[in-house]
Amino acid sequence: VDKEFDPNQWSLRNFEMGRYLGNGKFGHVYLARERESKFILALKVISKRQLNLCQLTGSLTREVEILTHLKHPNIISFYGFFQTEKRVYLMLEWAPLGDLYGLMKKQQNKRFNEKMASNIIKQITMAIGYMHSMNVIHRDLKPENILCFNDDVFKISDFGWSVHTPSNRRKTLCGTLDYLCPEMINYQSHDNRVDVWTIGVLAYELVVGRPPFESHNENDTKRKIQHLQYQFPQWCSSDFLNFVKGILQHDCNKRPTIQQILNHPWIVQ
Numbered sequence: 245v246d247k248e249f250d251p252n253q254w255s256l257r258n259f260e261m262g263r264y265l266g267n268g269k270f271g272h273v274y275l276a277r278e279r280e281s282k283f284i285l286a287l288k289v290i291s292k293r294q295l296n297l298c299q300l301t302g303s304l305t306r307e308v309e310i311l312t313h314l315k316h317p318n319i320i321s322f323y324g325f326f327q328t329e330k331r332v333y334l335m336l337e338w339a340p341l342g343d344l345y346g347l348m349k350k351q352q353n354k355r356f357n358e359k360m361a362s363n364i365i366k367q368i369t370m371a372i373g374y375m376h377s378m379n380v381i382h383r384d385l386k387p388e389n390i391l392c393f394n395d396d397v398f399k400i401s402d403f404g405w406s407v408h409t410p411s412n413r414r415k416t417l418c419g420t421l422d423y424l425c426p427e428m429i430n431y432q433s434h435d436n437r438v439d440v441w442t443i444g445v446l447a448y449e450l451v452v453g454r455p456p457f458e459s460h461n462e463n464d465t466k467r468k469i470q471h472l473q474y475q476f477p478q479w480c481s482s483d484f485l486n487f488v489k490g491i492l493q494h495d496c497n498k499r500p501t502i503q504q505i506l507n508h509p510w511i512v513q
């Protein structure tokens with residue numbers, strides 16, 4: 245029996261656990277159903293020991309802080325959290341169709357047609373614009389961190405690397421480098437224009453089926469990013485070429501604003 249039973253406090257007792265969905269930045273995610281209401285949600289289970297081992301307690305606090313304040317149709321809903329002695333549980337919106345990376349690989353040529361990709365980029369750009377208006381940068385935008393909902397709705401999730409701007413916090417180069425912008429590779433201070441760069445990388449990957457600077461090893465990827473070494477397949481539209489070239493610019497002052505991205509012909513089409 246709980247020492248101090250708090251009726252408002254959620255606990256595992258409130259849920260029937262479903263299948264394992266996958267793992268996010270900090271922990272494992274399961275399908276769950278709230279017993280009373282039969283409401284379906286995703287429950288992210290995080291071990292406190294793991295958090296302490298990797299000194300990620302600060303990042304988790306930041307993720308919860310950010311998720312609590314961000315409310316947008318293209319950002320995953322966060323219903324709250326509860327904890328036991330050993331674990332933290334985040335109650336998140338359930339995405340029936342899984343993440344965008346999985347959905348892309350299920351497409352016929354393992355990529356989206358430009359109309360579909362443009363629709364996805366428009367939604368993600370609106371979410372990024374909203375985050376920037378709340379002084380939050382995501383910094384880890386990629387297909388694996390976007391979740392898919394039935395009626396063609398896409399939402400950003402996994403805010404494990406988000407920070408409040410401006411920040412020159414070092415991002416340990418874990419995971420894929422494909423989305424890293426030049427200023428972050430050189431550990432210069434960076435601001436919300438890093439997310440603008442990643443919108444260009446994401447648009448390229450959704451249309452072409454692979455990221456623009458993909459290589460066999462990290463140094464090649466970094467070199468290609470620093471020299472802007474990438475090509476377009478000849479079947480890409482000129483609007484698309486113009487859209488991506490306009491974003492993937494070294495000088496972050498030359499990159500378009502969120503509003504300019506949303507007004508681009510490739511998005512408005």
Ligand SMILES: CC(=O)NC[C@@H]1CCN(c2c(Cl)cnc3[nH]c(-c4cn(C)nc4C)nc23)C1
Pocket residue numbers: 265266267268269273286288336337338339340341342343388389390391401402
């Ligand atoms: C984007 C992201 O945070 N990915 C890491 C976690 C893995 C499962 N997470 C889910 C989260 Cl946090 C929410 N909804 C999900 N739905 C699925 C899913 C559905 N299908 C058919 N297949 C899968 C997988 N997964 C989730 C998130």
